[in-house]
Amino acid sequence: MSDAATPLFHGLFLDPQRASAREGWLHVKDGRIEALLDAPPAGGPPAVELDGWVIPGLIDAHVHLCLDGGTDPGARLRGETPTDTVVRALGHLRAHLRAGITTLRDLGGPDGFALDLARAVDDGRVAGPRVIASGRNITMTGGHAHATGIEADGPDAVRRAARSQLKAGAQVVKFMATGGVMTPGVRAGAEALTEAELRAGIEEAHKAGRRTAAHAQGLAGIKNALRAGIDTLEHGAFDGWDDEALARMTDPQRPVWLVPTLAAPDGILSGEGRVPAWAVAKTRPIAERHKANALEAFRAGARVAAGTDAGTPLNPHGGLARELELLAAIGLPLDAVLRAATSEAAAALDLEGEAGCLTAGARADLVVLGADPTRDVGAYRQVRAVVQAGRLLTD
Numbered sequence: 001m002s003d004a005a006t007p008l009f010h011g012l013f014l015d016p017q018r019a020s021a022r023e024g025w026l027h028v029k030d031g032r033i034e035a036l037l038d039a040p041p042a043g044g045p046p047a048v049e050l051d052g053w054v055i056p057g058l059i060d061a062h063v064h065l066c067l068d069g070g071t072d073p074g075a076r077l078r079g080e081t082p083t084d085t086v087v088r089a090l091g092h093l094r095a096h097l098r099a100g101i102t103t104l105r106d107l108g109g110p111d112g113f114a115l116d117l118a119r120a121v122d123d124g125r126v127a128g129p130r131v132i133a134s135g136r137n138i139t140m141t142g143g144h145a146h147a148t149g150i151e152a153d154g155p156d157a158v159r160r161a162a163r164s165q166l167k168a169g170a171q172v173v174k175f176m177a178t179g180g181v182m183t184p185g186v187r188a189g190a191e192a193l194t195e196a197e198l199r200a201g202i203e204e205a206h207k208a209g210r211r212t213a214a215h216a217q218g219l220a221g222i223k224n225a226l227r228a229g230i231d232t233l234e235h236g237a238f239d240g241w242d243d244e245a246l247a248r249m250t251d252p253q254r255p256v257w258l259v260p261t262l263a264a265p266d267g268i269l270s271g272e273g274r275v276p277a278w279a280v281a282k283t284r285p286i287a288e289r290h291k292a293n294a295l296e297a298f299r300a301g302a303r304v305a306a307g308t309d310a311g312t313p314l315n316p317h318g319g320l321a322r323e324l325e326l327l328a329a330i331g332l333p334l335d336a337v338l339r340a341a342t343s344e345a346a347a348a349l350d351l352e353g354e355a356g357c358l359t360a361g362a363r364a365d366l367v368v369l370g371a372d373p374t375r376d377v378g379a380y381r382q383v384r385a386v387v388q389a390g391r392l393l394t395d
């Protein structure tokens with residue numbers, strides 16, 4: 001008899017840390033991987049066939065569940081009730097899951113919103129990927145995303161803001177180290193929170209055992225975040241790296257991940273005439289350098305995690321496949337693309353050994369693809385089945 005609590009899956013498993021796929025039998029117990037075996041276990045239950053290439057559940061390291069990925073997500077959010085936003089976000093969670101994303105990191109939204117969604121998924125009250133949420137972003141007065149963020153000036157105020165989000169249950173704390181594209185009137189890449197402010201906030205997160213993320217686009221702000229001890233750098237280098245920034249990005253003693261979010265400018269530029277003109281005008285001059293700088297950091301040895309910035313204009317939830325195609329198009333090898341969306345993203349989110357791998361003890365999250373993703377980046381668009389915590393999802 002096959003026991004729903006201890007299923008056995010048979011298929012072609014592709015461990016992101018290995019060169020090639022191999023046939024295996026994956027034994028699951030209590031929603032976790034018990035073992036990946038080369039032969040069926042004697043006396044085991046009949047195996048559930050997974051027809052295709054089986055990889056760990058995908059991870060999108062940068063989304064905004066409060067934004068709809070339409071032509072003007074900010075206007076939509078401002079024009080609806082908080083209840084509407086929650087109902088809409090339930091659909092976004094399902095879209096991620098259908099696309100094989102079993103873990104995502106929400107990097108900013110209204111007060112409590114993604115933190116409550118994270119708890120609801122955790123408790124099994126709503127369907128969705130595991131959510132690692134930052135709560136509200138911490139930004140300087142008038143800085144990027146100040147409409148939903150906490151405005152804080154001076155190290156003490158930033159420290160207090162970080163503590164407030166940790167108290168609210170944030171699993172990661174997000175800081176605005178520079179201006180950004182999607183806030184009208186704010187110059188993208190302009191230095192924002194100072195090194196001292198960032199250091200105070202990051203210190204609080206690290207004291208609580210939590211990771212930190214910085215929205216960082218211009219070099220001065222990037223270096224402030226790196227010197228202050230940031231864990232993940234979102235977007236990255238519009239005006240190029242320098243030796244100090246690359247040395248810090250590749251320091252094995254102090255790992256930092258770059259989350260390029262190439263899908264964000266790609267979405268904005270695909271919608272000229274439909275998305276707000278100011279967003280297109282701010283994106284066009286930096287889009288090509290953004291790609292070149294992401295590749296330069298990767299080639300220098302920086303660790304890259306995949307994240308879409310889903311929810312921004314024409315950047316729909318569940319669209320990680322597009323980000324992976326863009327990472328491949330700029331020159332990342334396909335095995336590095338796979339790791340960026342699995343093992344590297346897991347490490348960036350402090351989920352090493354828990355997600356993004358096929359090792360014993362990890363949650364049994366799997367995606368079955370219709371092609372080998374280390375040979376064809378289009379494989380991520382061919383999701384045949386999704387397994388979450390050992391359970392084969394039917395929708």
Ligand SMILES: [Zn+2]
Binds near residue numbers: 063
């Ligand atoms: Zn973002």
